[in-house]
Amino acid sequence: MNLLEARDITKRFGGIVALDGMHFAAKAGEVHAILGENGAGKSTFIQILSGALVADRGKIMLRGKTVTAHGPGAARRAGIAPVFQELSLISDLTVGENIWFGDEALTPLRMISRRALNARTAALFAELGLDGIAPDRLVRSLSIGQQQLVEIAKGLACDPDILILDEATSALVPHEVDWLLDIARRRADAGKLVLYISHRMGEVRRVADRITVLRNGETVGTAETSAIGDDEIVAMMLGRRLNRLFPERHATATDRTALKASGLSVGHQLKGMDFTLREGEVLGVAGLQGHGQRELFMALAGAVRFGGSLEVWGRPVSIRSPRHALSQGIGVALLPEDRRHQGLLLAKPVRENVVLAALSRLTRFGLIDRQAEADVVSESVSRLQIKVGSPEQLAGTLSGGNQQKVVLAKLLATDARILLFFDPTRGVDVGTKAEIFAMMRDLAASGYAILFYSTDIAELVNVADRVMVLSYGRISATLPADQLSEDRILRATMIGQVAA
Amino acid sequence: MIPWLTNGLRSPSPILLAYLGALLIFVAVSLYSPGFAHPAHVSTLIVIAAFTGIVAIGQTMVIVGGGIDLSVPWLLNSAAVATTALTRSSDAALIWVVPMILVSSAGIGAINGLAIALLRVPPIVMTLSMNVMLMGLLFIVTRGFPPPPTPLALQWIANGRIATIGLPVMLFVWLALAAIALVVERRTAFGRYLYAVGSNRTVARLSGVPVAGTTIAAYAISGFTAGLAGVLLTGYAKQSYLGMGDPYLFTSIAAVAIGGASILGGSGSYLGTIAGALILTLLTGLLPIFRLDAGALKVIYGAVILFAVAIASPQLRRFFRRE
Amino acid sequence: MKRSLSSLLGRTDGWGMPLVVLFIIAGLIELMRPGSFGLEQLALICASAMILVFVATGETIVVMRGGIDLSVGGTLSLASVISATRADLPGLDLLPWLALILGVGFLIGVANALIISLLKLQPFLVTLATWSIVEGIALIVQPSEGGTVPPVWFAWGYSRPFGIPISVLLLMLLMLWWAWFRRTRMANSIRAAGSNERSAYLNRVSLMGTNIAAYGISGVMAALAGFFYATQTGAGSPVVGAQYVLPAIAAVVIGGTSLAGGRGGLTGTITGAFILNLTGTVVFLLKLTSYWQIVAQGAILVLVVITGSIVEARSERSGADR
Incomplete structure (x- = not known):
């Protein structure tokens, strides 16, 4: 029994x-x-x-x-x-x-x-x-x-x-x-x-x-x-994977360096990282939970203090706050891990969420330019194919996939051209996953630089141009496109485990 | 405009309910006691409501931003005493005294905001301490001596009517301030930031909202409106005295709550607060008619707040929907 | 493992720091006026502090539960007024009458808890409203300060059972009660619910039950404070409670109980209440007007909280040992 x-x-x-x-x-x-x-x-x-x-x-x-x-x-x-x-x-x-x-x-x-x-x-x-x-x-x-x-x-x-x-x-x-x-x-x-x-x-x-x-x-x-x-x-x-879950990948990276980190460290969690992210590139980040990915993303977004030096589009910068990260001279935007608690104002309309990070651009003589605001919102809704009844619908009432698109729309409404995607497909339906991957490749092709962490190694293998593997706060391997496989990434996370 | 109206009637917003409540009280009392609706009496009520309404501008902003300002009573009182003490009944002196007082009031509010935003002092603790410190200092400074009477120009603003139309000057002062408050709340980036900070600080911060600056500004505005109300109140009372700010702690918070704002922040509007201020003032107007004393008014005040927050409670709405 | 002084002070219910502050203030007073803490003086200090101690006791439990209780102001007034309405009662009927007074306090607390739990409303607004209602009722019962307390009660308020002044005895009883209560399952459940409602629920804590207990205790304590006020002054006051709401919260916060809930205890609160009380003596000895006491109390409250938040921020930055 x-x-x-x-x-x-x-x-x-x-x-x-x-x-x-x-x-x-x-x-x-x-x-x-x-x-x-x-x-x-x-x-x-x-x-x-x-x-x-x-x-x-x-x-x-x-x-x-x-x-x-x-x-x-x-x-x-x-x-x-x-x-x-x-x-x-x-x-x-x-x-x-x-x-x-x-x-x-x-x-x-x-x-x-x-x-x-x-x-x-x-x-x-x-x-x-x-x-x-x-x-x-x-x-x-x-x-x-x-x-x-x-x-x-x-x-x-x-x-x-x-x-x-x-x-x-x-x-x-x-x-x-x-x-x-x-x-x-x-x-x-x-x-x-x-x-x-x-x-x-x-x-x-x-x-x-x-x-x-x-x-x-x-x-x-x-x-x-x-x-x-x-x-x-x-x-x-x-199950039966969607035939076209992953977009075709063309290398779109240019020689221009978007972001260069040297000796980047955060507390005990991130112990000195060196890497470069190029324009047009999707750089994957892999690692078991709690090995420094979160700190890396939060540091680049200005949400936690970090040591080491950082260059953005060739200029040395110190990112003091998320507001500073999003400001015109720097332009780094984060799609956070937990969209319900970090990404969206659930009780506010889609419209207010989409423009929240871009308000300074939409303000004239101290007042929000409503026409410009409406334009930004309607453009995002159609570009990202967000399914909403009206822009006034509350963000909390949308499905997981559409909520994630609203967060994405918020990033794209800013001037930021370096995007940090932290596990963007968590709790998102398969159809939207495919759309998000396609969008990431499109953005890369149009000159954005993208750092992409996922708990699903298959996503990294199929979407990223390169993958760096984090283990105990350090880079244990960086795998170029021709060496990407779930097997290799998994092994790299394990090697770090054994070494430490 | 029509969809707004039909939506409003299908699932009435707290703001709409607050105005309906105010209207209901007004009509009911007027039917019972016709003198209530007499223009002279109505304009008296409006003037009284205006003081609560002005203090509640800042209180609304602070509460929308997820805080609370308990320093209102003695900040108001300090501004009032400073007005009469510094002007010495001279109209001319108002020109430099009033701006100085308003700037200082905003500054004291900003100190509240600084400690709350940067030093992580809980809003209740910080504003409470500020309130008692101001109270103590004011007692010490005045040594119990009453300052001279209020300059006549201020008395005219607070008590006067515009001769041609017979409406109180205070009505226009309040309307102008309310218009500014509503524009700030709805049309400026600061207003959006305020709602964002009150809804979810983490989301706001990660979205590039200047969380500390927004918080400090909200408390500064609250200091400003409390100070302004203090200045104007000396005109109404023709003098300043210690304790004149005491009622405004309760009424300013009550007006915001009755107006449908959540004390947790992120929602509400000054539009609702106006209705809240009107309701509270109408209830005061009941006293002479029904020969009620101060105790009965307090019971009614408390019951009205409970009723207002209860009908806004999602829990209660869900319960009735299930019925 | 090396335990530094600061970690020792930060231990238990967080009353180490306030205790140090209390001793510094007491030391200053003793320096300025030697012999300030003889038994007679202590009895006087105790008598003047007990009302605040009672109110702050209930407030501590509520704050530990993650709430706040403003209605204690009304309850205190109402209890003091009721205590002064029946000077004619014969001695034997006084105990039921006292039970009734405390029962009223308890019911007010239960009402708060039920409204908060059932309608899921914010404690601040709910108790602000019930404060107004209860104070209103007190004003209706007796519109102004006055009335007469039964002579037996008045005598009791200045009695010395076993040679110990009644206020000192009450304080000792209160501390005994706390020594017991803090070790009960209910106290742990209240802490748990104040710390994290979801975790508490997963640990089978009744969220409503802990609310009823916390606000109920708060109501009883506020009623006790009102009763004690009446025995000390011989009369009731329908507005006196308002003077104690803010100091009660201040005593709780100075005593190291976090407004966020879950942490703290009565030892710190009593310390905080005495700190607030002794500032009056300091101000008197410095020959300042008594209003400086209010300013000093506000300043101490802010300074204690700012110090606490800086210390906390520093310990967070250094991180838990890994």
């Missing part, structure tokens, strides 16, 4: 369907991996399982019985413990208080006994083989990696029947990953169920007994890990 079964689960967010009648089944005593691209519905599914979200339709069954109660408390009572990628720790409480939250041993006066709490935590850490984290430290003072370990310990503390590991290794160093995989394996051998969500195929191969692949909110299939090859898994994840 299946320990866990999900049938016909559907969940919508506004107009976006995150899960579309998906189904899932897992047995006790296995490590079951759930795979899928960004936006496939994995995280929505585990949030429903752990009570953080309520499904619009469908049912979840445990040991053959339908679960009726909702909410994190009900999930916990049913023996489900999630370890979230986004972390559910309370930063203002201590490690011990977080791990046993709501299950603390109480003194006769109904007080939480600190001593008991810390002793219990120390015992748990000893049992799990974790060391180096004091139970009475505030979570706020821990590094991200340590917080992730605490989150894992917290999930294990209640000895759940079902442990959900959601990208739990993203901030861990290799030996910690080994530690976690070992724990997952042992729990399965002890008859528990472990759900393992990860982008890292190597880990999945090492630990998972079976694999279920999701795509566009639906279940594609389930297979024994040993009976299926990587290519097949990738094919299941991607």
Whole structure:
């Protein structure tokens, strides 16, 4: 009998369907991996399982019985413990208080006994083989990696029947990953169920007994890990790729240097980078999460302070702020990682979003020139084929793809000719992805210079002219066009891992 | 214009509701007590509303930008005392005194903004401290001695009527300031920046909006309008006294809230605030008619604010839509 | 691992810094007028600080929950007025009457919490409105300062059980209560909800329950402050509460509780309340007019916050240990 079964689960967010009648089944005593691209519905599914979200339709069954109660408390009572990628720790409480939250041993006066709490935590850490984290430290003072370990310990503390590991290794160093995989394996051998969500195929191969692949909110299939090859898994994840997802690539780079960085560094995250970006070029950036890409992009956009020197169109500059980066003499514009929180004013009309970064250009005698504004907006809407009812439609009501186009339109409305694309296709539908890639190549051809980071290596291989690979804050390789392949890029990220 | 109207009626905006509310109160009270609608009484109400309305210009801008200005009462009071103390009832002195006071008021507002934008002091803490410091200093400086009466020219602006049409001068002062406020809010880059900063600072910053400058300017404007209201209020009261600014903390914030702005910033308009100021003043006008005392007015004020923010609450709207 | 003084001061609830400030001020006073902190003087200081301490106690809990409570101004006034309406009550009926006064405070708090949670409204506006409503009710009950407190209560306000002045005893009780409360699950849940509502929800915290607890405690404490005010002055005042709203927030902030929620505690707040109180003594000893106290309080508040934000910015820049 299946320990866990999900049938016909559907969940919508506004107009976006995150899960579309998906189904899932897992047995006790296995490590079951759930795979899928960004936006496939994995995280929505585990949030429903752990009570953080309520499904619009469908049912979840445990040991053959339908679960009726909702909410994190009900999930916990049913023996489900999630370890979230986004972390559910309370930063203002201590490690011990977080791990046993709501299950603390109480003194006769109904007080939480600190001593008991810390002793219990120390015992748990000893049992799990974790060391180096004091139970009475505030979570706020821990590094991200340590917080992730605490989150894992917290999930294990209640000895759940079902442990959900959601990208739990993203901030861990290799030996910690080994530690976690070992724990997952042992729990399965002890008859528990472990759900393992990860982008890292190597880990999945090492630990998972079976694999279920999701795509566009639906279940594609389930297979024994040993009976299926990587290519097949990738094919299941991607489905039938659009024939023309990627545009034809003609080298459009000129000899002119748009951007030259020497010794670029940001805190501990970026440790001295030298590179040049040329006019007409799309320079790809690859790397595992947290290896300095974010800092690189934020530094160039003027959003964080950096060391080293920078030349823009041959002139040495120091970029003080995003406003300075966008100003006429420099012209560097960022398409940020998180469009809902960094890119768009969701409660404002498309019109105001599009012109926000270009207002100084549209102002005459202190007043905004409405005609000029309307012209810019209508030109962007038609050029980028943004599907809006009217320019007055609120940005938050658009689909993911159209929202991203609005952010792009905002960049193009400025004078900037150096564009920084940070994972521009995240949460964007396939059709819009193709449009964005075509637009990037068109822009390059018309003299823009583009720096392009993507979590999807295939995008880099097919769109960029060159790719530089970041590993632990340094460039571990720069691959020219004729050497671009997913294999080579992946290997370069791995080499950096091993070296460090 | 027609789609605007039909959309407005289908899902009424808070601003429209605020004006309807003001109209409703006015009509209802006028029917009950015909003297209420007498032109003389109406123009008195308008003059009273104008003071709240002027203070609320700055408060609207600050709140739209995601902050709050609690330094309004004693900044206003300081400006009022400075006006009477420095002019010594001389009309001629107004020419240099008033500009000086307005610039200083804006400067004090800018200090608020600087600490908030650059030193990351929470707006509540900064403006609160500024308020009590100004209060203390004002008590110390005046030593409790009442300054001389207000110059007659100011008294005319605050109390006078334009003879030919019989409308109060203050109405035109308010209208002119309101027009400027609305143009700044809607047609200038600063206005757009203000809404952007109040909606989402990160997005604003990454889009090249001068976040610190915008914030400082908003508080400076608030200092300016509070100072201006203080100057004009000495004309209305014919003198200055300590405590004359106290009511304006509550009424300026209340007018903004009733006018439909979110206290979290990013939305709202001075157009709504005007309706808020009118409603608050009309409610004051109820007192003599229904023989209400100050306590009843406070209860009504509080209830009106709660009602106004509650009907703007998405939670409540969703609830009723489900019914 | 080396622990510097600053990290030690920054630990626990962040009351290290304010405590240092308090000792500096107390030291100055002792220098200017030796013997300022004898038992009798301490009793006087305590008595004058307790009203603020009570209000600020409730405010601390609400701010830890990530909210703010302005309505305490109204609640304090209403409680003081009710306390002074029934001088004729016989002794035995006084306890239920006190319970009623505190109950009114609690209900006001619960009303705040329900409006905030159910309608998802901003605490600042909601409590601004309820402040107005409750103060209005106080004015209706008793339009001006006056009334008479039952003689028993008045005597109680100046009593010395076990030879300890009542205000000192109350302060000790309050600290005992805090020593207990801060270790309860409810306190951790309130902190959690104030720190991050989503994480708190994932940890099975009831967002509405923590709101009801926080604003309920705040209402009771404000009512207690009003009651204590009445026993000290022998009368009630429908407007006195307004004087305490801003100092209460100031005491909380000076005491190291973050307005962003999640952090802080009562120890710092009590320290902050005494700092604000002692500035009055300093101003008196410097032979300045009493209004300098207000200016000094504002200046201290701003300076403490600016220092705090600079220290925080610096520690953020140096980064968590990796």
